[in-house]
Amino acid sequence: MTDYVIRFKLRQRLEHIGVMSLFVVLCVTGLPQKFFQAGWAETMILWMGGIDRVRWIHRAAGVAFALLTFTHLTTAIGMVITGRSSLSLVPTRQDFTDAIVTLKYYLGTSDIKAKFGRFDYRQKFEYWGLVFGAVIVIVTGAVLLFPLLVTRFLPGELIPAAKLAHGNEALMAFLVVIVWHIYNAHLSPDVFPFDTSIFTGKVSRERMEHEHPLEWAEIEERRRRGDRKVWVK
């Protein structure tokens, strides 16, 4: 029997490191700009060398983030088209059922636990939240970076609207990461203190049986049929 499965390929692990570092840089240089009238924000901006430098770092990190998102999405779409990737992240009707079953279980009105496949509804929610959020901040960020170009074709009111949307979307992403992602990856009793799988790529067999029973059953089934492509070592 095996002790762990490889859950994330190297490319996915690197993508996580990339998005994580850029997210930190963008929040550290971006949120003080949104709240610049607060004392802490001004202190941070001055500490980083003034608003002109903070803006420069934020824009450079934003362009890198846009490139990373573009690469991720085109690669993902390409892999789905060529059949090298499953559609395991696409939300289905089952996810809504799972969410209701889970909430009932949490509330104590039912003892039935939802059984999850490769990605549970919370993980899909976070992934698609990140993708949609990324598209919004990238598009609005580009509007703010090129206001002269944008207003050649579109109304000027779009600029302040983009500014509000950019800051608020980023604030929401920051809060979701602080509240939800930190809980699920660090503070939840299921993984405390640190779910290392996105860095090592590995998940223990016990956790697979517990957290992704449907995927684990599928892996077992494919191994019995002699499928060598299954990510098991």
Next chain:
Amino acid sequence: MTHSFVLSFLLMVGIHQGPARAPGNGQDLDACLACHSDHSLSVTLPDGETRSLFIDRVVFERSVHGGKLGCVDCHSDMTDVPHASRPFKTRREFTVAYYEQCKRCHFANYSKTLDSVHHAALARGDSTAPLCVDCHGSHDITPPNQPRSRISQTCAKCHEGVQGTYAKSVHGKALFEDQNRDVPVCTDCHRAHDVGGPREPGWRLKSPEICANCHTSAPLMKKYGISTNVMSTYLADFHGMTASLHKSQQADGGAVTALCIDCHGVHDITKVGDQASPVMQANLVKVCQRCHAGAPKNFSAAWLSHYEPSWQKAPFVYGVKVFYAVLIPFMIGGLVLQILLHLWRVVVNR
């Protein structure tokens, strides 16, 4: 600074002879006027100028010092009769040497002048730099702000061009045509004794505060139907944010950002409703183009003209604001709730 030291030295040795007299004693006036009421009394200076030494008793007695000061309170070195010869080649040299006489009583205002652009010019050796008496007069001093428009006219003695521009501005017209006492005169922005200007370090970035002095005052602005949000809406926007952070980091020479005066003008500020106003929506893009070369027609609408977004003004911007004001608490609240439920279930299971 060296010049003021030289001046002080001159005063100490040359002028402060005799015992200090208590001001408020005008008894010497008659004694002095025994000679100085003569219209023909004059002195010819080494540069050839003939200076009348006639003093008009009526003018002096009507001045603020009339009945309060005597001649030697200021002319403290003129106690000997006949007066000894003075080393001044020109009338201006005399004025400069006497410049510090006012400080014996007016010390606070005198020390403020040391921080002025005028004193900086004097210290550079420019003897045309204005001294106390150039603005206030000498034997004929009357309150400088009566009427208030007199202040601007006093500055116009030298700053004629600026005064002409100011007189045509919304502030200047109200001052001269309507005798309005609310509008700023020169000294409200540039200060009276510690006179400053755009060459003063940090002046540019401090200038919005000058405008805000009046334009954030609710009782004052209510009289004219002007919004007091002009400062907060400016600060909340990109330019205002840059300006306030540059000011915090004292980056006067940093990246350029638009201040009040860059769009509205300085001495030539016009009423925003005027067809000629540069900040009329129809004219505004030309103002934008001064910095944003090639800005298209739509670009100026990116600035919401000091309005807070609302359903009436900038409904799209306001819609985005409302959308996130609802979505963020809903989203984060929901996630926190699910975390709490999860933790509760974990505790119950144990």
